[in-house]
Amino acid sequence: MLIIRFFLSILPTLGQKFTLNGEAAILTFIDDASYTLYNEEAFYVIDSTGIPAITLTQQDTCSLEFDRRMIVHGSLLASTEKAFQIENNEQWKLVVVEDFQGQILGWSEDDISSCSGSIDYFLGGHCKFSNQIVSKSWTLPKHEFVMxxxxxxxxxxxxxxxxxxxxxxxxxxxxxxxxxxxxxxxxCVYKGIDVCGDDFPDRIGYPVKYTGKHTSESIMMEISTTLDRDPCEASWGIDDVQIFIK
Known part of the structure; x- marks a missing residue:
């Protein structure tokens, strides 16, 4: 089972329709009351008292209509073969997650590190990467776009x-x-926040995101830098690799 995270705001509109073509979902509807749609053995809509308001026993291709305004947020679990749709718009599906907490497979470099005694490991780190090209390829399910x-x-x-x-x-x-x-x-050195390696301040967790049209069954990612110095002087790392498709 794969986790798909999404955030969607729906403006005041009546008759919103949600279609699930997948195996499981967790959604939260916020309005005058709170509702949760999920799939353990069946689909439910739960109001703020925890009483099922709607129960569907179908496991696939279930549609629900809500004649009220709402904000939608939460997580979706879905199979790689099927998708979640809102107003006939397919939502992103998470098909790759790599957090480097276990065995490192398929990467051109496999050195991992953590900072300040943290148990959160990442690829690369102090004295590890300078101008190396770090790459990996993945095989993806059928899709038209990638994030x-x-x-x-x-x-x-x-x-x-x-x-x-x-x-x-x-x-x-x-x-x-x-x-x-x-x-x-x-x-800067005195006031900055040093997390890893030498005394210079670090920029940790800088978010990188790419979205584009993509139909190939495989995708290759390469990451590097223009550093030309000893990695014990300046270095880098990556973490939390995620690939979404739709």
């Missing part, structure tokens, strides 16, 4: 160099970073 998300860690003494990401050989993201302004470097 790829990672978090990037800029570690130690970056001096304006850039990090970048490629998808299938094409540049889709780049970002430069400077740990400290040269005019105030001593104050």
């Amino acid at each position: 790829l998300q990672i978090t990037f860690h800029f570690l130690d003494k970056w001096e304006g160099e850039s990090a970048y990401m490629k998808v299938d050989g094409n540049y889709v993201w780049s970002e430069s970073y400077q740990a400290c302004n040269n005019l105030h470097s001593s104050l």
